[in-house]
Amino acid sequence: MAFQPLTRRSTVRDVYRTAVGRDAIDKLLLQSGVPRAAVTAAGPLRLSLIDRLTSRYTGPGFIDAIIKLVNSEADLPLEGLSPDPVPWWQEAVFYQIYPRSFADSDGDGIGDLRGIISHLDHLADLGVDCVWLSPIFDSPNQDMGYDVRDYRAVMEEMGTLEDLDELIRGCHERGMRIILDLVVNHTSDQHAWFQEALLDPDGPYGDYYFLERGDPKTPPNNWTSFFSGPAWRWFPEAGRWALHLFADGQMDLRWDNPDVRREVADIVGWWLERGIDGFRLDVINYISKPEGLPDGNAFVGALMGFVGVEHYFYGPRLGEFLRGLRRDGFTRDRPPASTPRRRLEDGTLGDPLPPDPVGVMVGETPGVGVQLGRLLSGGGRDQLDLIFNFDVLDTPGHTRWDDYVYDPEYLKRFYRTYLSELSPNDWIAVFLDNHDNPRMLSKLAGGAERDPAVRTAVGKLLATVQLTMRGTPFLYQGQELAAVNQGFEHIDQLRDVESVNRHAELLAEGVGPRALWRQILAGSRDHARVPMRWTREGGFGDAVAWLEGHDETPGFSAAEQVPDPASVYAWHRDLIALRRHHRALTLGELTWVRPEVKGYLAYERSLDGERFLIETNPTPKQRRRPKLTGRIVPVLGGPRKSTMRPWEAIVSRID
Ligand code: TEU
Numbered sequence: 001m002a003f004q005p006l007t008r009r010s011t012v013r014d015v016y017r018t019a020v021g022r023d024a025i026d027k028l029l030l031q032s033g034v035p036r037a038a039v040t041a042a043g044p045l046r047l048s049l050i051d052r053l054t055s056r057y058t059g060p061g062f063i064d065a066i067i068k069l070v071n072s073e074a075d076l077p078l079e080g081l082s083p084d085p086v087p088w089w090q091e092a093v094f095y096q097i098y099p100r101s102f103a104d105s106d107g108d109g110i111g112d113l114r115g116i117i118s119h120l121d122h123l124a125d126l127g128v129d130c131v132w133l134s135p136i137f138d139s140p141n142q143d144m145g146y147d148v149r150d151y152r153a154v155m156e157e158m159g160t161l162e163d164l165d166e167l168i169r170g171c172h173e174r175g176m177r178i179i180l181d182l183v184v185n186h187t188s189d190q191h192a193w194f195q196e197a198l199l200d201p202d203g204p205y206g207d208y209y210f211l212e213r214g215d216p217k218t219p220p221n222n223w224t225s226f227f228s229g230p231a232w233r234w235f236p237e238a239g240r241w242a243l244h245l246f247a248d249g250q251m252d253l254r255w256d257n258p259d260v261r262r263e264v265a266d267i268v269g270w271w272l273e274r275g276i277d278g279f280r281l282d283v284i285n286y287i288s289k290p291e292g293l294p295d296g297n298a299f300v301g302a303l304m305g306f307v308g309v310e311h312y313f314y315g316p317r318l319g320e321f322l323r324g325l326r327r328d329g330f331t332r333d334r335p336p337a338s339t340p341r342r343r344l345e346d347g348t349l350g351d352p353l354p355p356d357p358v359g360v361m362v363g364e365t366p367g368v369g370v371q372l373g374r375l376l377s378g379g380g381r382d383q384l385d386l387i388f389n390f391d392v393l394d395t396p397g398h399t400r401w402d403d404y405v406y407d408p409e410y411l412k413r414f415y416r417t418y419l420s421e422l423s424p425n426d427w428i429a430v431f432l433d434n435h436d437n438p439r440m441l442s443k444l445a446g447g448a449e450r451d452p453a454v455r456t457a458v459g460k461l462l463a464t465v466q467l468t469m470r471g472t473p474f475l476y477q478g479q480e481l482a483a484v485n486q487g488f489e490h491i492d493q494l495r496d497v498e499s500v501n502r503h504a505e506l507l508a509e510g511v512g513p514r515a516l517w518r519q520i521l522a523g524s525r526d527h528a529r530v531p532m533r534w535t536r537e538g539g540f541g542d543a544v545a546w547l548e549g550h551d552e553t554p555g556f557s558a559a560e561q562v563p564d565p566a567s568v569y570a571w572h573r574d575l576i577a578l579r580r581h582h583r584a585l586t587l588g589e590l591t592w593v594r595p596e597v598k599g600y601l602a603y604e605r606s607l608d609g610e611r612f613l614i615e616t617n618p619t620p621k622q623r624r625r626p627k628l629t630g631r632i633v634p635v636l637g638g639p640r641k642s643t644m645r646p647w648e649a650i651v652s653r654i655d
Helices: 012-017 019-032 037-042 047-058 062-071 113-118 120-126 161-173 192-199 204-208 258-274 298-304 318-330 370-377 408-420 440-445 452-468 497-508 513-523 525-529 568-581
Strands: 094-097 130-133 150-154 177-182 186-188 232-235 240-243 250-252 278-281 341-343 349-352 360-364 386-388 472-476 589-592 601-607 610-616 632-636 649-654
Touching (some): 012 047, 019 037, 047 062, 177 258, 192 204, 370 386, 440 452, 452 472, 452 568
Parallel strands (some): 094 130, 177 278
Antiparallel strands (some): 186 250, 589 601, 601 610
16 A cells, blocks of 8 residues: 555544554553544544644644654554564563663672673573673663663673673573663763864764754743653753753664764674674663754644654654664674574473574564554564563553553553554563662552562462563563562652652642652653662671662562572463463464453463463453363463452363
8 A cells, every 4th residue: 555645634534544543543542541432433524623622732733743644654554574584682572671770799789790690590491592781881870780881881880891791692692682772862961072072073983973053041842851851961061952952861773974974884894793692772762853843743743742853753864764774783793702502392402592683673662562662663663573462551641650550451451452453564662660660569459569478479360471472572570570660659769860850840820739749750760770689688698779769578589489489480481481482372373261350361372273362351450261162271370160269370271
């Protein structure tokens, strides 16, 4: 189907028919909590009419912004591409480590590489196939390493390049791959490039960033930062404004400059040669900004919480930049220092594998919905391999700053819709936790997880869904120990720049102390950043951790969980082992089972005549189990009674 550009005479239905328009509308509905049926109702209406009807709320330019966004992506065809034979990452279990909080080997209260090395067996025993390290490169840590000062050096407090080489080898020897975090939408203001740029804004490095002349009182446009305030900082020494979508020390790189693209590709190649198997690419969908940096629409800004996003969350040259990076950076032209050993059927390890021709590219893509996700990661499109779709994290009408209980019906709806819109060329990443979000276990249990039995049950339930959903699971450290949100009591206990800035901003706006703290506590990224609980006493022994955890509930440390066959850890390990032996659970088709039944989240996975039934009751209430036919034999969990216990999860074989 040829792409027809939208005009003001187009209808809502026309917009919804396009990939970009569909995602944009879905996102607006999700943010505002309006049901999808509204689109059907408004389907035949012309955009000019919608503009007239809604401009009172949206202000001028809203509809034009949508039209422009949709017309910028004429690149629709997704069908007819030939997917590769199954790439390794489709069957893999990834595990995200937040190095600062994983394990501390030298007692300074900060996690480090040697700490990770000493716990590699924990990961291998769990069954992890690929480890992802959040940033470890040299950084002033305004945003905990997401502000890189030197892309070829390890942060001092985390160790040395030699430690990292040893860590890479340690993963490979255990049959695991390892990827790092590539943060290249921005650099730290302390990066040599930016320092050079400030010294000589008209020199070559000035062009690496968005350095704009102007009046020191008026920023170049109305964009706001994700971490409060305007997205611009004035540098008097250079007489220029500089763009920063995140903290004021995270300066956005100007990817339109071919030198920037070449530098990034070189960095990637350098690491691949050292043995790194790929990267998770931080906010990679933000790298292309439109020429002229136009003002953001105020209505979209108010709805999304940030002004300007519609201009860069899927910018004009994004696809081109990603294809270039894949070709010039991720495609190997030199052999790596080492490769992972092959994992054999019987669980032992074989010889090292041949190098992957292309390092894996996992895109962190906030704001990207199902259709844009397909455009960015569809097989054969030569952009990314996997993307994170964040719409799973909060239910419609909610953001992470709202104090609310997660509705499990939405979890079902999210995956149903997502999977139903994919073609055989698409593959998704499945994640519930990461270092930027409170724990899903706490969101779903809504406080009931203070009861250890509930905590265990919910932890197992979430693991079941995540590890048997059709897609590649990304576990985040601590999920295997049923980690929960922390009982922070005061802003002084928090370390995250986002929480700290937001706190100050709300305070300045006059929000009362209770309402303010409620928000911060609901949404703070620090919940997931406290030290991993290796022992009952905590994570980092006697050292004072850089961020203290508050969870003291007995039973939920690694020391207690690992030896216990009924633990959440054992459940993860057993499920991962089951996946490894039965491809129906990784590559198999997924068919929903009685999806209309509330409080029953169930599906079948099947391949080559082998069938598994996954059944959960993601609610605090006992429920009647829908009657199913066939011989159903539990292999994990059970027994399978006519009523389901609260939070029950069972994996069965259908014979
Ligand atoms: O996060 C990007 C992002 O948009 C959000 O998840 C962000 O944390 C916040 O929720 C915006 O409101 C990535 C990293 O994962 C995050 O840790 C970094 O702070 C951020 O990019 C900047 O590099």
